[in-house]
Amino acid sequence: MVATPSIDTCAPRKGERGRWPSGRRLRGAARNLQLETPMKQILPIFIASLLVSVSGAEAFGPSGTSVAINITTTPTQLVSPSGSTQIYVTAWDVLANTAGNFSLVYGTTVRTPCDTGTVALTGTYNLVAQGGLSRDGGIQPLYIIPAGNTLCAVTSGGSVSFAGSLSYTQY
16 A cells, blocks of 8 residues: 545645644645655555565575585586476575686576576676685575576586585475
8 A cells, every 4th residue: 555645635725834633733845745644554564565575485594405516517407397396596606616607597408408498597707717706695586497497507618617506495
C-alpha cells in the first residue's frame, strides 16, 4: 500500500495555514503536503517486505553445498542438472595458478559441458598468475540457473590452471 495524497490534504485551504488534524501546526515541507496514511502504518509493511523478499531464503544458508573448483580444461562442469531443480549460486571464488581468462556460464551438454544453449553468467575475467576474485550474495543468490542446465566454468589463455570454491543450493 502506498500513501497517496488527496486534494483535500495536499495543501491548506485558502486563507488557512497547514494544520495536522489534531490542530497542531505543520512545519517546513509538511506544511504543504499531508499524507492520508501515517508513516507508523507503512513502516511495518516496509520492514516485512525487506525480510521476505525471497521466498525460502533460509535454503540459501548453511543447508547449501560447497564444491572445490579445480580447472585445467575448458569448459569444466561445476554443477550438473538434477531433474527439474534449479541451481542457486550463493558464492564463489577463484584463484589463477597461471595467467588466463575465467568466466561462468550455463547450458546443456551434448558432447562437452555447456556446449549447447550457452548463456554467460559473468563477463570474462582476465587474471594474472596468483590473481583472484570472489563474489558472495549472502542469503540472496548471485545467479539462478534454470532447471535442466549445467553450471560450467570456461577458461582460455593457453595452458591455464584455476582453483577455488563454489557454494550453491539446488531445489
